Amino acid sequence: MGLVRTLLGFAKIQFSEENVYRLDSFIWMLLVPAFFLVEYFLWRAIFSVSTQEIIRGFTFSGIVIYFFLSHIVQAVTSCRVDSEISRSVKNGKFIKHLVRPINFLTYSFIRNCWRAVFRVKFLPILLIIGYFTIPSFEYTSLNLLFFIITVIFAITIRFSFTFLFGLISFWTKEYWGIKSIRQGIHMFFAGSVIPLTFFPSSLQTISKYMPFQYMLYVPIQTFLGTYSTVEVMNLILVQVIWTAAFFGMSLLVWKKAHTRFMGVGV
């Protein structure tokens, strides 16, 4: 009872914050499907001049589904907790989080999850476009299940990672530079610009040891059936390890940040 009520209460405030600017919401609803259409036409052109049926492991329908799902996963995992921390530390409003009877990490995580839910409001339009553009494609319900599981862990990795980065604002006054670098690396290695199989093999190897591909590329490839069941299990294990590592570090660094904010030992 208590927990459900808490979660619904969070949903309510997140919903109203998410929909304050109606024009913004509306543009966002159209923008994502528009991006998808651009990618669709680009890849249709590439495949029409290509002599190969399969490019770097992707059929035409595979690559279209890749970008289709990429937008959904990116929206669901999107996280701006770092900017929020940095802004409120800078203007001093962060203090409000310290006089409330809830742990800041918990508070941010719940809000972030609801944010993800309300971010996918472009889905109906994207689905309609997808219906007309995506060529027929076979998938198994097991892969769908794996996809959902890996997406959930993608959310937890991305949140805890972003949170950890956001805590840097407690030490540096200006966070934007660090944020831009992080975002650039993230976009590149998560596979949102192009699937990782298009990278040279050295970069692919490097990306295996970074958390980014587990936030986007891995869930999509799981759906596309690229991995065997054993491989999927291993990948989920890696996701769990990244999640645990980042949450653990977040907790530790948060304690440090908190005591720093409070001026301990000065």
Add this chain to the structure above:
Amino acid sequence: METAIKVSGLAKEYKTYSREESFRASIRSLFKRDFKIKHALKGIDFEIKTGEVIGLIGPNGAGKSTAIKVLCGVLYPTSGEVKSLGYVPWKQRQEYAYNFGVVFGQKSQLAWDIPPNDTYHLLKVLYDIPEETFKRRLAHMVKLLSLEDIYKRPTRGLSLGERMKCEVVAALLHKPKLVLLDEPTIGMDVVAKKQLHNFIKQINKDYNTTFIITTHDMQDIEKLCKRVIIINTGDIVYDGPLADLCKKYVTNKLIEVRFEEKTHVSLPKRCTLIDKTPYTIKFEVPLKNNKLDPFVAKLVGEYPVADITISDPDIEEIIRDIYQHGTR
């Protein structure tokens, strides 16, 4: 009366970094920064009883906000002990949070883009307030502060005074036993100020809530606080009833006289002339053993006095005097 807050030997030091203007200095500061230790609080003691309304005043940078932050548990003191409502604020932060409410005048806790009402609903959830209780309390406070047309409008569109009233509601929704208000009346017009004063009095009366109010507005103090604590440069320079402050520091009376006809008065040396026209005179007489100088009686008896006003110097002047010269 039971004790709500007990503070002993509370001290807080900050490191403040400073830097010269030159380019060389800014390069140097990358490696080695010059710092000064600033003593925001130098070991203060006070005790507050449940249900008291305390005015915490002092000039800018005196340590008021530091004291409030320590009482909220968001600042670690360098040394000293604080027991507030049975908790050590910075150690038992979460349990303590259910029991106090705070308004930082300068730092809004309302979400900027959405109406205060939405923040109130979030707070309802965070503080685990039952729906019925929440509705009743909110309706009551909205009525007392005349917020009916305000609290459902986005915060960003509210005037500073309107926002401050909404902030106070946010801090009181969970019916805290202790309320800390850091400059609650900034940006408020006279009507709003009066509403807030009545509101605080009402809550204090109904629930025996303890209030600590920092302010630069002497009206707040005169209207609300029986007891004031004056902090200056990190020390408590006065702690006691407002009335005693006046008694102790009022050493002069201000006399204004209007005459029926052109009159010349020669003042005794102990009086200070402030203003003089053929028909009026304004001067200060010192008080001796809290008694009015006999010269005033003589004045009324011997001169054609049409009207006489005897008043205390402004409380603000007393306070200013204490800020500048310390206690006598």
